[in-house]
Amino acid sequence: MRLRVLLDTHSLGLRLLGGEDELDRTVRGVMTTDLRDPSRYLSGGELVLTGLAWHREPADSEPFVRILAAAGVAGLAAGEAELGSVPDDLIEACARHRLPLFSVVEDVSFASITEHVVRQVSSERAGDLAAVVDRHRRLMTSAGGGPEVVLDLLGSDLDLRAWVLSPTGRQIAGSTLADAGPELSGELAARLAGEHLAAARTGRRGPHRVTLGGSTFSLFPIRQEGRDLRQTVLSDWLLAVEADAGEWPAERLDLLHGVTQLIAVERDRRDAARTVRRRLAQEVLELVQAGAPPAEIAARLRVAAPVLLPGLGTAPHWQLVVARVEWEDGDVPGGPVAQSLLEEMLVDPGAAGPEHSDRIAVAHTGDEAVALVPLPVPDESGDSSATGLHAAELLRLVQEPLSRGLDDDGRLTVGVSAAVHSAEGLRGALEEARHARRVAAARNGRVCAAGHEELASHVLLLPFVPDDVRRAFTARLLDPLREYDRKHRAELIPTLEAFLDCDGSWTRCATRLHLHVNTLRYRVGRIEQLTGRDLARLEDKLDFFLALRMS
Numbered sequence: 341m342r343l344r345v346l347l348d349t350h351s352l353g354l355r356l357l358g359g360e361d362e363l364d365r366t367v368r369g370v371m372t373t374d375l376r377d378p379s380r381y382l383s384g385g386e387l388v389l390t391g392l393a394w395h396r397e398p399a400d401s402e403p404f405v406r407i408l409a410a411a412g413v414a415g416l417a418a419g420e421a422e423l424g425s426v427p428d429d430l431i432e433a434c435a436r437h438r439l440p441l442f443s444v445v446e447d448v449s450f451a452s453i454t455e456h457v458v459r460q461v462s463s464e465r466a467g468d469l470a471a472v473v474d475r476h477r478r479l480m481t482s483a484g485g486g487p488e489v490v491l492d493l494l495g496s497d498l499d500l501r502a503w504v505l506s507p508t509g510r511q512i513a514g515s516t517l518a519d520a521g522p523e524l525s526g527e528l529a530a531r532l533a534g535e536h537l538a539a540a541r542t543g544r545r546g547p548h549r550v551t552l553g554g555s556t557f558s559l560f561p562i563r564q565e566g567r568d569l570r571q572t573v574l575s576d577w578l579l580a581v582e583a584d585a586g587e588w589p590a591e592r593l594d595l596l597h598g599v600t601q602l603i604a605v606e607r608d609r610r611d612a613a614r615t616v617r618r619r620l621a622q623e624v625l626e627l628v629q630a631g632a633p634p635a636e637i638a639a640r641l642r643v644a645a646p647v648l649l650p651g652l653g654t655a656p657h658w659q660l661v662v663a664r665v666e667w668e669d670g671d672v673p674g675g676p677v678a679q680s681l682l683e684e685m686l687v688d689p690g691a692a693g694p695e696h697s698d699r700i701a702v703a704h705t706g707d708e709a710v711a712l713v714p715l716p717v718p719d720e721s722g723d724s725s726a727t728g729l730h731a732a733e734l735l736r737l738v739q740e741p742l743s744r745g746l747d748d749d750g751r752l753t754v755g756v757s758a759a760v761h762s763a764e765g766l767r768g769a770l771e772e773a774r775h776a777r778r779v780a781a782a783r784n785g786r787v788c789a790a791g792h793e794e795l796a797s798h799v800l801l802l803p804f805v806p807d808d809v810r811r812a813f814t815a816r817l818l819d820p821l822r823e824y825d826r827k828h829r830a831e832l833i834p835t836l837e838a839f840l841d842c843d844g845s846w847t848r849c850a851t852r853l854h855l856h857v858n859t860l861r862y863r864v865g866r867i868e869q870l871t872g873r874d875l876a877r878l879e880d881k882l883d884f885f886l887a888l889r890m891s
Contacts, residue, residue, distance in 0.1 A: 343367060343387070343415050343440055345460070352456060353448035354417060357431050359440030365414040370457040372450050376400070377407055384412035387457055389450045391419045398429035405433040415440035417453065459589075487513040487603045494581075494599070498592075501582040504562070504603055506684050507574050507745060508738045509533035513603075524580075528553055530741050535559065536578045537745030547585045547596070558585035562600045562607060574665070574745050574752075575680030577607055614683065620644045621701035621712045628766045637763035644701060645714065656714040658766065659729050660757040661686065662773040664708045664781070668749045678709035681752065685738055686711055686729065710770065715759055731756045731776070731791035743786040753780040754789040810890045817887040820870040832870075835863045839875065840885050 344363035346354050356363075368385030371378070374393035382388075388408055394400060408416060416439055418426045426443045434441040444453065487504050494500040495515045504513040509530030514523070531552055536559040539548035547558040560579040563572055579600050585593060624644065627637045645656060663682050665674030682702045702711045715728060734754060742752060755777030757769035772792050780790040821832045835853065839860075842849040850860045864875055873880040 346387075346442070346457075349456065351448075352453055353445035354442040354453075355445075357426060357441045357443055358435050359415065359438065362415075362438055362440045365440065367414045367457060370454045372454065376404060379407050379411055382408070382411035382413060386413045387453075388413050388416050389419070389444070389453060390416065391421065391450075392423055392427075392430075395423065395427060395430070398427065401427065401430040401433040402436075405430070405437050405439055409437040409439050413439070415442065417442040417444050419444045419446070419450065421446045487606050488516050490599055490602055491515045492517050503529070503580050505529055505533055505536075505578050505580055507533055507537060507576060507578075507681075507741060508684055509741055510684065510687065512577055513606075529580075530737075532557060532559060532580050533578065534741035534744040536561070536580075537573060537741055538747070540573050540576075541745060541747040547581075547593075549584060549586055555582055556584045557582055558596075560596055560600045562604050572677075574677050574742060575684070577603065579603060617647060617701040618679070618703060620647060621703040621710070624701075624712055624766070625703045625705075625710050625770075628770055631767070634763040637766060641763055644712070647701075657759045657761045658769070659713045659715060659759050660766070660769045660773045661711040661713060661729065661734075662708060662755045662770070662777045663711075664753050664777060666707055666751050666753075674707035674750075675704035675709055678707065678752070679704040681738075681742070682709050682711045685734055685754075686713055710773070728759050729756050731780075731789040731794075735787065735789040739785075739787045746786045750786070751781075752787045753777050755780055756789070756791040758792040814887045814891045817871055817873070817884060818891055821867060824866070824870060830863065830866065832863060832867050835860070836867055836884060837888060839864060840881060840888070844875065844881065 342363065343365050346352060346367075347356060347363070366385060367387050369383075369387075370389065371381060371386045372389040373381065374391050375381075376394045378388070394404060405416070416434060418430065418441065420426065420443055426441070431441060444450070491502050491504070491513060492515050494502050495517050501515065501521055503511055503515075503524050506512055509526065509532065511524060511529060532550070535550045535552070536548060539550075539559070540546075540561060546561045549556060549558050551557075558581045560581065562577040562579060579596070581596065585596070588596075620640075620643065624637065624640050627640060641658075661682060663678040663685075665678040665681070667674065679702045683700055686700045700711055700713055702709055704710070713729060731754065734756070746752060755773040755775065757773040757776070760766060760769045776790040776792055776794065779794055780788040783790075818833065821836065824830055825832050835849075838852050839849045842852060846857050846860060850857045853860065855863075868874055873884070875881060875884070
């Protein structure tokens, strides 16, 4: 807004004392101060309000005005309440430095002036930004582009810090301005994604407001309209703005909703670019499931490799990841959601932007999605484990936010295969990933994952034992010990766990439990007496071990 607009608003009680030729200056903000040197709080373009508490003698005016002029403020408004009138020495100093000067009558508060200026400035900035956003929308639609430019505009014109996040909290885009402030931490981004998913599942319209880490954020969904929320909520991006949108006028809210529509254009562009990779994955999956000759599968992989890893000189190794999304009522197909989730989950969490998912091909059928993930060829030592996918790491990255999005009626289970180096290994890798997913499905929780390394363990067998058999088996072995512990506080169960963990070594177990060996022998004897088992026998040790794992 221009300075002269303030004089046209009679309710503000401003009277011009000097600087008639400078009234076309632009006001970008407002600041109230009674400091002798407020320079550290000035960035230029402010209307400075002062009650003149800093004024002790005529010599004080010149340095104060010089500081304001050097900082590039738009104008100075001095209150009359402190001294009765604005001192002549201040009027003269402002004239020397060509700084417009206003007086403020005693019955008008600085708060009223501040509110008016902020409202006017925000409204005009929003109007200017809306025009820029509309122009950028046309550019993005016709020529392609990224959302960073719009986020930069929000930062420079509206002083809003904003980020585009995936449903797992990965940063898709952020401001590129040098003074954009500290980066959004991965932990905070994941928590914001979780809050957004939880709020979206309630059906409330955005923006959703949340306070985390001492800051208030407003979360705007970037959504595909006209579809069941369960089909999109786990794959939608969101716009996180560090501000309380509950205090915004309708014009600014409309502007931010326009920004989300603009970012949705980028999302649509990315999905269109994935079409080729999805088709490649679908063709490979169909060949593998149909039992096609390895030579035919290898030929298809040779087509896929340059698309997924352009410039790669040798054929990569591959891993398969299977995911399944299931809703309790079964009305919504989970395959497309699982497909979008895998495309997001398998991206390096430290990589920003949507293009990093271009190296992942995911197909889906029914409620299941299968990802074909290329891996760098192992080094000369043959070690590729450092670059392979691990189920535990995937689970750590996505479990918290996605669990909130699944609410109480959905479930995601994931299985990860070992790496294979040829087409011959893909069929076995697919079955391995599917078996691992079934192991994950037997566990408790809304989001579960299991890897190939678990398939060589007894853990594979335990989830498939019927519940009634498990309960009867564990009760027969462990209930007598639990009852004895409850009555006598004997700690027989912890002793049994430690004894088995120490492979039956009396010395190591006694040391771990801080017991005398004789005390340990007494407890083990009591366990054997209560259960009728012999912990010197391998079969009885194994039964106790399995009972503890199933309990």
